[in-house]
Amino acid sequence: MTFTLYDATIVEAKLALASLDHILTEAEKHSNAASFPDARLYEDMNPLSFQVHAATRFAEKLIARLSGRESVEFEDKLVTFQDMHSRIQKAQELLEKADKDVVNQQGEEVAPTALPSAGTMDLPGKAFAMGAAVPNINFHLSMAYAILRKEGVPLGKKDFIMPFVGEYIVKMQ
Numbered sequence: 001m002t003f004t005l006y007d008a009t010i011v012e013a014k015l016a017l018a019s020l021d022h023i024l025t026e027a028e029k030h031s032n033a034a035s036f037p038d039a040r041l042y043e044d045m046n047p048l049s050f051q052v053h054a055a056t057r058f059a060e061k062l063i064a065r066l067s068g069r070e071s072v073e074f075e076d077k078l079v080t081f082q083d084m085h086s087r088i089q090k091a092q093e094l095l096e097k098a099d100k101d102v103v104n105q106q107g108e109e110v111a112p113t114a115l116p117s118a119g120t121m122d123l124p125g126k127a128f129a130m131g132a133a134v135p136n137i138n139f140h141l142s143m144a145y146a147i148l149r150k151e152g153v154p155l156g157k158k159d160f161i162m163p164f165v166g167e168y169i170v171k172m173q
Helices: 005-028 033-038 048-065 081-096 100-106 125-150 157-170
Strands: 110-115 119-124
Touching (some): 005 033, 005 048, 005 081, 005 100, 005 157, 033 081, 048 081, 110 125
Antiparallel strands (some): 110 119
16 A cells, blocks of 8 residues: 555544544543633733634645645634534534545646745645644644643543554554
8 A cells, every 4th residue: 555645634633633632532631721812821822712723724735735626714713612613523524525636647737836934936745744733733733732631631642643543553453
């Protein structure tokens, strides 16, 4: 079985969002859960709700770029856990619709690509995917995990990693 751009991007994004959804579910069980959407790792950093927004926004930008369509903007209005879970579900539904052949083809297509702090550049889809979208999804997943740990949520490495293990190790046995 050949490992493709689709596997490295769309599958990876789906797994990262599954991990994010799981850690949010665990956080909801905590006695201080209502305060978590506004919780920050450090005062000058973005809150948990933004981490979910950014991870899902990059997932949407990823699928848009690798499907050859314009990106749909997600509003940064996540206030509750339900808002965050709904946003993750919406992004997962978009990722589920991805056509593997189209994604792999679009990886080679050069198109003007907006990068948050670098302006617009002509890039192949795989450059945007592997150089911006996937790293940002994983960064914001990691920040969400770190914020929740800082807030006392009893998460472990297993909570973060199990969606990935299930896909790549358990499924292969």
